[in-house]
Amino acid sequence: MRRQTESGKDYAKSILLEFILIQAGVTLAMGIIGTMFARDIAPGYPILFVPFVFAGIGVLPGILLNSRKELTVRQLAMRKVLHLLLMEGIVLGINYMTGALFRVEIVVGLVISVLLIYIFVSAVQLLYDKRSADKMTARLQEYREKEGELNV
Amino acid sequence: MKVEIRQVDTPEKEQVVLECMEMTKEFEDIRDYASAKGECLSGYKDGRELYRIRRRDILYVEAVGELVFAYARNQVVELKMRLYEAEELLKQDRFVRCSKSILVNLLKIEWIKPALNGRFCAHMVNEEEIIISRQYAKDVKRYIMEDLV
Numbered sequence: 001m002r003r004q005t006e007s008g009k010d011y012a013k014s015i016l017l018e019f020i021l022i023q024a025g026v027t028l029a030m031g032i033i034g035t036m037f038a039r040d041i042a043p044g045y046p047i048l049f050v051p052f053v054f055a056g057i058g059v060l061p062g063i064l065l066n067s068r069k070e071l072t073v074r075q076l077a078m079r080k081v082l083h084l085l086l087m088e089g090i091v092l093g094i095n096y097m098t099g100a101l102f103r104v105e106i107v108v109g110l111v112i113s114v115l116l117i118y119i120f121v122s123a124v125q126l127l128y129d130k131r132s133a134d135k136m137t138a139r140l141q142e143y144r145e146k147e148g149e150l151n152v
Numbered sequence: 153m154k155v156e157i158r159q160v161d162t163p164e165k166e167q168v169v170l171e172c173m174e175m176t177k178e179f180e181d182i183r184d185y186a187s188a189k190g191e192c193l194s195g196y197k198d199g200r201e202l203y204r205i206r207r208r209d210i211l212y213v214e215a216v217g218e219l220v221f222a223y224a225r226n227q228v229v230e231l232k233m234r235l236y237e238a239e240e241l242l243k244q245d246r247f248v249r250c251s252k253s254i255l256v257n258l259l260k261i262e263w264i265k266p267a268l269n270g271r272f273c274a275h276m277v278n279e280e281e282i283i284i285s286r287q288y289a290k291d292v293k294r295y296i297m298e299d300l301v
Contacts, residue, residue: 010290014270070251070285076268129266136272136296137263143300144259 015059021124023055025117033109054091061086080122088114193241195222195229205229207245211276213238213255225278248295250274251285258296 030050034041061083071079091114092107100106160166168186172179192204209224215235222229222238231238239247239255246258260277264284267273272284272292284292 070253070283073268080268125270126266129270129272132293133264133266133272136293139296139300140258140261140264147259 015062017125018059018062018121019055021121022058022117023051025113025120026051026054026058029110029113029117033106033113037103037106037109054094057090057094058087061090084115084118087118193222193229193231193238195231197227197229199230203227203229207242208259210242210247211257211260211278211280212282213242213247215253223280246300248292250288250292251283252287254282256282256284258300 030047034043088111091110095106095110168182170179170183191208192206193210194202194204197203205222205224205227210222211224213220213222213231213235215221220231220233220235220238222231233241235253235255239249242255242257247255248258250256256274256276261274261282262277263275265273265275267283270286270289272289274282274284276282
């Protein structure tokens with residue numbers, strides 16, 4: 001019987017990939033923002049866990065993008081925008097609670113960082129999918145040519 | 153007319169043999185019917201008119217509510233069967249389930265491009281675009297890359 005839903009293993013793989021990408025992006029953003037606005041502060045080892053925490057929280061809003069019904073492109077695009085806004089809210093909220101938002105530039109830096117990370121993650125996924133799509137197209141073309149030969 | 157039926161043990165041996173003194177219209181009709189039988193699906197056009205559509209002309213089959221429709225370039229035929237039955241029938245003709253309600257004819261796809269959120273978009277020969285949903289994308293890819301021989 002054909003599976004009606006994505007298997008748990010496939011879903012876990014996609015979540016893990018997203019987790020790793022977000023973590024890489026957050027690490028980079030922290031490095032850049034810290035260098036620009038808090039160069040003299042020497043954070044301790046615990047700060048190395050922050051990207052993991054953000055990545056863990058960052059994959060949760062992905063639930064927004066899942067749906068039992070097939071979404072149209074427009075519906076999906078709207079959900080992606082909501083997803084982004086939710087991510088921005090979560091990041092700013094956590095930083096506000098830890099007292100890190102003590103300058104406007106940091107807020108702006110964080111908002112831009114989240115947006116760039118979001119675009120980065122989406123771009124990597126899109127590039128990966130583009131590669132798959134091109135492979136499938138080439139394979140179909142090859143098969144059609146072969147069938148054409150056999151039918152002559 | 154005498155009718156003789158002989159049972160065979162493999163599908164490859166199945167055939168219809170016409171023995172006649174002269175190829176009359178009757179025999180031509182029987183010949184045409186037998187030739188087309190394996191290549192066509194029966195359905196209804198415009199709700200009432202019985203119609204036979206060639207499998208290789210079908211671009212995709214879609215279930216809309218309780219109804220199942222086969223779409224060719226210039227016609228739509230309602231098939232009197234469930235989608236899973238159509239899937240079983242059309243398996244050999246390179247049809248694959250690409251979403252909950254659509255079977256797509258892989259041989260009628262011109263190219264594939266990525267869509268949002270792990271989905272793909274199949275551009276058909278009649279310029280229509282069919283969405284390959286995320287749940288089925290992996291199976292479609294595996295079928296194209298491994299099973300299409």
